[in-house]
Amino acid sequence: MRPTFLPFLLSSLALTPTHAGEGPGRPNVVLVIADDLAWDDCGAFGNSQVKTPNIDKLARGGMRFDRAFVTASSCSPSRASLITGRYPHNTDAEELHWPLPPKQVTFVEKLKATGYWTAAAGKWHLGNAVKGRFDLVREANPAGFQLGTGKDDKARMTAQGSNDAQSGCDQWVPVLRERPRGRPFFLWLAALDPHRDYEGGIIARPHRPEDVVVPPSLPDVPEVRKDLALYYDEIGRLDQHVGEVLAELDRQGEAGNTLILFLSDNGRPFPRCKTTLYDSGIKTPLIARWPGRVEPGSRSGSLVSTIDIAPTILKLAGIEPSPTFQGKDLSPLLNDPKTKVRDLIFAERNWHDYTSHGRAARSEGYKYIRNDDQDKPLTPPADAVRSPTYVAMRRLRDLGKLTPSQRSCFVSPRPAEELYDMGADPDETVNLAGDPEHAKVLADMRRAMAEWTRETEDAMPEKLSPDEFDRETGDPLPNRVRPRPTKPTPTSTGSIVASRGEPVAQQALACWIDAAAVHPQATCGRCLASPGSACYPRNYIVRLVREDPGSRRRCPRDLRTSEARVPGSEFARVGANQRLRGGSSIGRAQRSQC
Numbered sequence: 001m002r003p004t005f006l007p008f009l010l011s012s013l014a015l016t017p018t019h020a021g022e023g024p025g026r027p028n029v030v031l032v033i034a035d036d037l038a039w040d041d042c043g044a045f046g047n048s049q050v051k052t053p054n055i056d057k058l059a060r061g062g063m064r065f066d067r068a069f070v071t072a073s074s075c076s077p078s079r080a081s082l083i084t085g086r087y088p089h090n091t092d093a094e095e096l097h098w099p100l101p102p103k104q105v106t107f108v109e110k111l112k113a114t115g116y117w118t119a120a121a122g123k124w125h126l127g128n129a130v131k132g133r134f135d136l137v138r139e140a141n142p143a144g145f146q147l148g149t150g151k152d153d154k155a156r157m158t159a160q161g162s163n164d165a166q167s168g169c170d171q172w173v174p175v176l177r178e179r180p181r182g183r184p185f186f187l188w189l190a191a192l193d194p195h196r197d198y199e200g201g202i203i204a205r206p207h208r209p210e211d212v213v214v215p216p217s218l219p220d221v222p223e224v225r226k227d228l229a230l231y232y233d234e235i236g237r238l239d240q241h242v243g244e245v246l247a248e249l250d251r252q253g254e255a256g257n258t259l260i261l262f263l264s265d266n267g268r269p270f271p272r273c274k275t276t277l278y279d280s281g282i283k284t285p286l287i288a289r290w291p292g293r294v295e296p297g298s299r300s301g302s303l304v305s306t307i308d309i310a311p312t313i314l315k316l317a318g319i320e321p322s323p324t325f326q327g328k329d330l331s332p333l334l335n336d337p338k339t340k341v342r343d344l345i346f347a348e349r350n351w352h353d354y355t356s357h358g359r360a361a362r363s364e365g366y367k368y369i370r371n372d373d374q375d376k377p378l379t380p381p382a383d384a385v386r387s388p389t390y391v392a393m394r395r396l397r398d399l400g401k402l403t404p405s406q407r408s409c410f411v412s413p414r415p416a417e418e419l420y421d422m423g424a425d426p427d428e429t430v431n432l433a434g435d436p437e438h439a440k441v442l443a444d445m446r447r448a449m450a451e452w453t454r455e456t457e458d459a460m461p462e463k464l465s466p467d468e469f470d471r472e473t474g475d476p477l478p479n480r481v482r483p484r485p486t487k488p489t490p491t492s493t494g495s496i497v498a499s500r501g502e503p504v505a506q507q508a509l510a511c512w513i514d515a516a517a518v519h520p521q522a523t524c525g526r527c528l529a530s531p532g533s534a535c536y537p538r539n540y541i542v543r544l545v546r547e548d549p550g551s552r553r554r555c556p557r558d559l560r561t562s563e564a565r566v567p568g569s570e571f572a573r574v575g576a577n578q579r580l581r582g583g584s585s586i587g588r589a590q591r592s593q594c
């Protein structure tokens, strides 16, 4: 076994001594968040064509994580999850632009309460309710990522101001210089790069279209190459600002006592990447540098999630994690990159410009995806729909010149389930969900997904949020209003999901019932069909919608038991070994008073 670096680390990660005069002996933490940077579009992660000397230097000086994942390939939901240490659907900000509600606990206020100076600079995108958790928030102009509402809103897509201001990074170093001395600090440095829109001439030595690496999910045509080259240029601009932060930490003599974490909020803003549950959407280029604490040039293949960042930072700062956190402490990994902290990561796909709902579980070897919106194509974000790449792909689609992977953003219906062998098929092109040889893997993943669904009380929304843009042109639809309202208050008190063929008790799920008998408004969780329709109850996910809007409270009973309340003060119970069977009655429900 490879010797670990600095064996004393584990016992000394928290409350380590630091140089004199700089606070109570806790590390500074600088979290750098790229916007829409694919995990493999920087030199440190294998793309030698993108000029990222500073990100590469950061990786050489620390640990590179080869299996790090965001919880949603979508800007604000990913950030809301990161700052709360919770899965998107547990933040009440799981859809794009839904602001983070004030009830949510963030790791930042925990740092602040114990003496850290905390500041955010650049892209914010979390709403107003949690800004006060930082001592200082210096927000970049959001015009660069908020599409307007009118049909002629394209001009508003590009951030205003100088080249540096358009990067979202121009206040990073000024904020670092303004920090009060003598206190540990935490900085949330969020770029607008390399988010769309793109324009030429933003860096001194632009990338050439002939040099870019075209992912297999995109056609190798001049329009796509030019689009990718401009995306690379924004990565290059981001890299320059990362270099300036590294230099400023050196100038201030703080580099040695500062943990720098670098990551992206989601994948590249191209079809079959951002907003998808493929690795091209959810994998992130996580780097951790902490001189003297993390072995330079080390690599970890352990699965990690960005919801693990919150508990990890607090652990390193000697602070008890919040009970609201759902992630795991990664600090042992910083000592030994082979440490295994989790068997699976989970990710979500919720509304992002278009109707969307899906979930994924990924082990080291396999990816399982459940699609709840099969009737919709996997349309990329609206700004990507407007891109030269998508326009070229529409043309090639009409000519029949796209590969199946490239066509996937146009095709519906899509499969209910997907399963990929990530070792043999890292681009996720061969769906093994129907392959008998992988039946056990599929069953294991379904079971893990059901368990996670139960533990995190995940459920289908009563109604999926509608498209706000045309799927062909990216033009706004009349129902689009800004600012986006907060998450609507549910008119029911919850919902219940169960998987076909699984013993209810084994899943420890709430009851399932003869829904048609007990509650005529029960709907299928996949297609929202009503009982008696062609769909019901053959689908493997079924949802019980409660319809007591006057009583927006939870049933006092634990939903994890075999009981759940339904309208009319009734609840139903299912026997421990009853199974949900396709095409038949769900089971005999016993009615009682709740």
Ligand SMILES: [Ca+2]
Pocket: 034, 035, 036, 074, 075, 195, 265, 266
């Ligand atoms: Ca983003």
